[in-house]
Structures are given as structure tokens and as C-alpha cells.
Amino acid sequence: MNKTLEQILESSRTYTSEGRVADYIPELAKANREEIGIFVATAEGDYYAGDWDKPFTIQSIVKPIFLMLTAIDNGIDFVKAHVGVEATGKPFNAIDYAEPLLLKEHINPMVNIGAIAVCGLVKAASNEERFQRLLHFTKKITGNPQLEIDREVYESEKKTGNKNRALAYLLKNSGMIYGSVEELLDVYFAMCSVKVTCKDLANMGYLLANRGVDRSGERIIPREDTIFLNAVLTTSGMYDGSGEFATTVGIPAKSGVGGGIMADCPGRMGIGIYSPGLDKKGNSVAGVKMLERLSRELQLSIF
Template identity: 55%
Template sequence: MKRILDNIVEECRPWTSKGEVASYIPELAKANPDILGIWVTTLGGEEYFAGEYDFKFTIQSISKVVTLMLAILDNGIEYVFSRVGMEPTEASFNSITNLDSHEEKIPLNPMINAGAIAIVSLIHGDTIEEKATRILNFTRKITGNPYISINDSVYESEKKTGDRNRALAYYMKGNGIIEGSVEEILDVYFKACSMEVTSKDIARIGAMLANDGVLLTNERVISREACRIIKTIMVTCGMYDASGKFAVHIGIPAKSGVGGGIMAAVPRRMGIGVVGPALNSKGNSSGGIKILEKLSQELDLSIF
């Protein structure tokens, strides 16, 4: 496996030059676009890695999977999906037109920004800090990494430039989709997106999902049913408006983030964490997509 990963990473390196780092969040624009790495965690506890696997990056939209799990634990599946839908979208992840697409005016799914903001509003806690700490501690638990923290520079950068997210949130507030202070909800959302991780951390999240909600320590984190729903939504919505193409060519549940990470869960086999800050036009890691495509072909990972 180590040899396979080394070869794939080097073969895919040229694809980093075909993307650009996210620039609409100023702090993310500072990332090295040449970075490319992967970590694989099998359900037997074996771990393999290649490239710049230890590069630290902010989790960004991969946190949407984490907050969805926590919202389900706090409220139950039925209530969560009365506030957000399960349908894919052909529009971009931060599009406001998505909110007009659903007859009930709820976000189409939890993996777009509007849906994730609605999900964050459901997480229990009396203060911003309590909610953010619960998300952080939950992330530490499922990754097995007690040192994960929030990158304050990225958080402040996101907060200063998050006007489109504010527009989405206030629109939902006006339609009664979210309750409470919009600015407080967004603050928690920005903090969740700004958690700093490595490819190992997100591979561990993927492994838990691949294992039907059970950690490598055999502790159950979420129900099998919730895990099944989350993995299905990852297949249909996890790669934004490129999810269909990703499903056809790679065929595994995955979630990307504009920090360059992609978290993937191969049911009953492994979790995969890939990092490559250079993004394609859809907001997904250009090199990371290619790594997963070649690995899926090499190991026959597609669930279809």
C-alpha cells in the first residue's frame, strides 16, 4: 500500500498546477499550492501515508459532516431533516438560489453553506463558546487527536469576509428556517470551519463513517442509520456541484473543503484523507481528486 500511495502522489503532482488556492478568504490564499498528501486508515487499524500528509490546513466544509453528526445526536434524524433537505444541487456551494429551489424554502442539503449554517443553528449550547467547544471536542474524539484547535487567523479572516454567508443566514432567518442570533450562529460556523487538521485527522473521520459510526476503539459515536444517511448525502452532495461526476469516476462517499482537504469513507474498508490546497473551478482539490480517482481504480474502491 505504501508503494501504491507514493507512486500515485508523485503521478498526480502535476495536477496541483491546474488549480488555484482559495483567495476569497485571504488567509487561505497564503497556502502552498504545490502541497499534496494522503493518509489511509483501514478498519483493521493499519495506517499508510505519502506526500505532505502532515501538512496542517483548516477543515473548512469537511466540518459540515461533523456538525451534521452532532446536530443529529442533539435533535434526532427526523427533526434535523425537517430543517434541511437531502437533495443535490447543480448550483455552487454558496449560492442563494438554492434556497428558492425547495418548496419549503429550506436548504437543499447539509453540505452546501446554507444547509450547514442551518445545521449549526441546531447544535445545543447556551453560548457561542459552548457550542464551538462542543464541536471542537467532538472532532477531537472522532479523530483521536486531542490537540486539534481553531486557527484564529483563518477564523478572523472568514468572519471579515463572510458577507455571502450572512446573506444566506439572514434570508433563512427571514423565512423562519433558523432561530436565534444570526451573528452568533455564523460565529460558531466560522469557528467550526477554522479547525486545523491534517490528512490523518480527516482519514480517521472517514474510517469511523466507513465502520458504520464506530471508532477504531470500538466505541459507537453515531447510530448505523445516521451514518448510512450521512454517507449517502456525501455521495450525492459532498463534492458540491461536481458530486455526480465524482460518483461516476470515483464512486465513494466523500466531502471536500476549500482548505484543500477531501475526506472519504470506503464502507467496511477504510477512511481516506487527502490534502492539496490548489482547487479546481468547483472548489475541490485538483490534485486530491486525481489521487482519489487513481486510488479508486487501483484498489477497486467504488461502491457502485
């Protein structure tokens, strides 16, 4: 498998030059778009190639983590009463919601406005407790107790995140955020700034692929929750490129503008990808190419 991954990575390396690193968050603009890595976690063992151990910030791959913990805390029916599951067809940071914002089913948890709402549904007595619970949960599902925040990225996101502030105040105006908007956004920005590697993402993917049971055999998430989560990732996880991704790769996945992709093939494996050059929709160009070839060679598509 390592040889296969090395071949896939090298054949996809040329695509790193086609993407652009995210620059709307100044610290992300410092990424080296030539870096590229892949990690696959299976019941039989780990397989990897390239810059799989290079740390980068999780960014939007934190959105399914918000959804997981909120579902554990409150149940799927509660989640669906507050946010919808239909793909929006909008960019991840779209702000043109206006009146449809009043209809909760129009807000998807895999785009920023829905993720901010879901983050606020994690049970906690304070936003500091909410952050600590989310960070602890992220450490648990990635199997990495050493995870920490990239302070420079966090400060950069906080300083430039005015569109997310606008989205959060729209939510507040519609009665979908309780308490301080700024404190909740601090949690959101901090969690987007958690540093991970391809291995961390692959372990997270393995948990979803294994129906909520981690690699030690402990059940972390109810089985029915993983079915719900994988369905949402399949329809909405790759921003407004999710439909095309479903036809070419065909597995649940979530991308982030830090260059990461977390994917899982139910019953088989978790996959972590890193390559910071992005397409216009915010997905890793080389990362998607690697997943396309891996899916073809190993017949991963669930369709």
C-alpha cells in the first residue's frame, strides 16, 4: 500500500502548482504549496507518503467535529430542528441568506453560518468550557493528546474574520445564538486553528468509517450518528464542489482551506490529505487528484 500511495502522490504532485494558498487569512498565505502528503488508516495498519506529518490548521474540517459533539450532546433530532442538511449550492462563507435565514432548514452545518450555529449548540456552562470540551473531543477522535492551537493563525483569523462576524450576528438576530457572539466566535476561530497532520485526519476518518468505534475498540459515537454524519459529508463536505466530488471520488469527505481533506470509506479506511494549493471553491487541487486516483485504484466509491 505504501508503494501505491507513493505512486499516487508523485503522479499528483504536478497539481500543487495549479492551486493557490488561502490568503484571506494572512497567516495561511505563508503555506508552502509544494508540500503534499497522504495517510491511510485501516484495521490492518497505517500507510503513508510524502509530507504526512507536516502540521497545518484544521480549518473547516472542524465542522463535522462540531456536528459530532452536538449530536452526542443533544441527539440527531435536536440538531435537525436547528439546522438543515440540504446542500446550499453556495460558497462556504456565503452571506446572501437574508430572509431564508429565518428558515433553519436552509442552513447547512458544513458551511460557515451553519457551523457557527452548531458550535453554539455544544453543551457548556460557558464558552471557555465549550472550547475545552471541543478540544478534548478532537484530541480523542484523532488519537492525538498533543493537539494545540496555532496562536498566530488564531489571531489572524480573529483579526480578519469580519464576514464570520456578520454571519454570527445574522444568527443572533434570528434567535439562533444565545449569549455573547464574540465569545462564541472566539471558540470558532480557536477550533479552526487547531494544528493537525494527515495522520490525525485519517484517524478521524477511520472513526467514521468504523461506525463510531475508534482504533482502540472504544465506541465514541453512536452508530446511527455516523450514518447521519457520512451522509452530510457526502452531500455537502466539499463546499459547492461536493456534487462533482461525489461523481469522481464517491466517498464522504470534508475539506479545509488550510489544505487538508479528511475522508472515509465506510467499513474500510480513513484518509488524511494535505496540500495547501486550493481551487476556486476552497478545495485542495492536488488533494482531490490524489483521492480521485486512490478511489479508482482501490474501488472506494460507495456508489
